[in-house]
Amino acid sequence: MSETPERPTHQNGPDNLPVQSAAAPPQAAPGTPGGAPAQTQAPALAIRGLAKRFGEKIAVNGINLDVPAGSFYGLVGPNGAGKTTALSMATGLMRPDYGQVWVHGVDVWAHPIEAKRIMGVLPDGVRLFDRLTGEQLVTYAGLLRGMDRETVASRVADLLAALDLTADAGTLVVDYSAGMTKKISLASALIHAPRLLVLDEPFEAVDPVSAANIRDILSSYVSSGGTVIVSSHVMDLVQRMCDHVAVVAGGNVLAAGTVDEVRAGRSLEETFVELVGGRSTSEGLAWLRTS
Numbered sequence: 001m002s003e004t005p006e007r008p009t010h011q012n013g014p015d016n017l018p019v020q021s022a023a024a025p026p027q028a029a030p031g032t033p034g035g036a037p038a039q040t041q042a043p044a045l046a047i048r049g050l051a052k053r054f055g056e057k058i059a060v061n062g063i064n065l066d067v068p069a070g071s072f073y074g075l076v077g078p079n080g081a082g083k084t085t086a087l088s089m090a091t092g093l094m095r096p097d098y099g100q101v102w103v104h105g106v107d108v109w110a111h112p113i114e115a116k117r118i119m120g121v122l123p124d125g126v127r128l129f130d131r132l133t134g135e136q137l138v139t140y141a142g143l144l145r146g147m148d149r150e151t152v153a154s155r156v157a158d159l160l161a162a163l164d165l166t167a168d169a170g171t172l173v174v175d176y177s178a179g180m181t182k183k184i185s186l187a188s189a190l191i192h193a194p195r196l197l198v199l200d201e202p203f204e205a206v207d208p209v210s211a212a213n214i215r216d217i218l219s220s221y222v223s224s225g226g227t228v229i230v231s232s233h234v235m236d237l238v239q240r241m242c243d244h245v246a247v248v249a250g251g252n253v254l255a256a257g258t259v260d261e262v263r264a265g266r267s268l269e270e271t272f273v274e275l276v277g278g279r280s281t282s283e284g285l286a287w288l289r290t291s
């Protein structure tokens with residue numbers, strides 16, 4: 001079994017799919033047998049030439065990205081930029097048309113079970129087993145991960161308390177609000193203490209107190225060596241919370257690096273608007289004026 005990353009074989013863009021020039025894949029540490037990237041040195045997530053098309057629509061255009069281990073990485077971009085599609089392919093939920101992804105050096109699509117063992121994922125728009133109670137859902141997530149019942153029970157209690165869901169532990173998830181559903185999905189992603197957390201819009205619909213609690217949980221997770229990737233539309237939040245950021249638009253990575261590198265002395269929001277463009281006036285909506 002080799003996890004040696006190979007150069008993507010599609011750099012010329014088969015089917016006329018335009019792709020960005022692929023950077024070198026994650027390098028193996030010198031002396032690593034078989035050339036596999038060293039687990040300690042490989043990026044937490046490495047993406048090479050990842051592409052997806054839906055009919056004529058190129059959702060993700062052959063992107064490359066390295067997420068350093070131990071980073072708090074923000075993924076920002078306008079609606080329809082390709083964030084969810086990219087994260088779904090990166091976490092083994094959606095098969096890419098082209099490209100490769102490694103999680104801590106493990107090829108996600110060649111070795112999905114091994115890769116998923118070290119990831120916790122909060123996907124966007126994926127249906128939950130919502131006829132379970134919140135407590136049952138998180139317990140199920142832990143048992144699916146092969147954890148023993150005692151550990152699962154104690155972690156479920158901890159997570160429900162930390163996310164302010166203890167009082168609703170026995171409520172069916174189908175009856176949860178949008179924010180509660182986000183929080184129970186996050187608990188399910190955290191239960192096995194993964195090395196990498198990939199969270200698609202974790203703060204959407206979550207109240208400010210819960211959002212602050214979640215930020216604390218994620219910050220201490222990163223301080224203890226974990227890696228977090230969050231997609232968000234809230235630039236201020238990303239600027240305050242994350243140490244790295246990638247700006248995605250039209251299926252391309254427009255900028256990536258540390259937050260300070262990307263924003264280059266301006267606010268992240270200003271940088272985002274400049275990179276992405278698309279500001280429009282309301283002149284075409286004159287009929288909407290009431291006086």
Ligand SMILES: Nc1ncnc2c1ncn2[C@@H]1O[C@H](COP(=O)(O)OP(=O)(O)OP(=O)(O)O)[C@@H](O)[C@H]1O
Pocket residue numbers: 054057058059077078079080081082083084085086
């Ligand atoms: N299953 C699908 N079938 C067809 N088109 C899709 C599908 N999923 C996504 N797309 C298209 O791919 C593009 C990227 O969508 P994606 O959901 O990845 O964007 P996003 O950056 O997550 O957007 P948002 O911020 O609005 O959630 C969009 O144009 C979308 O319409």
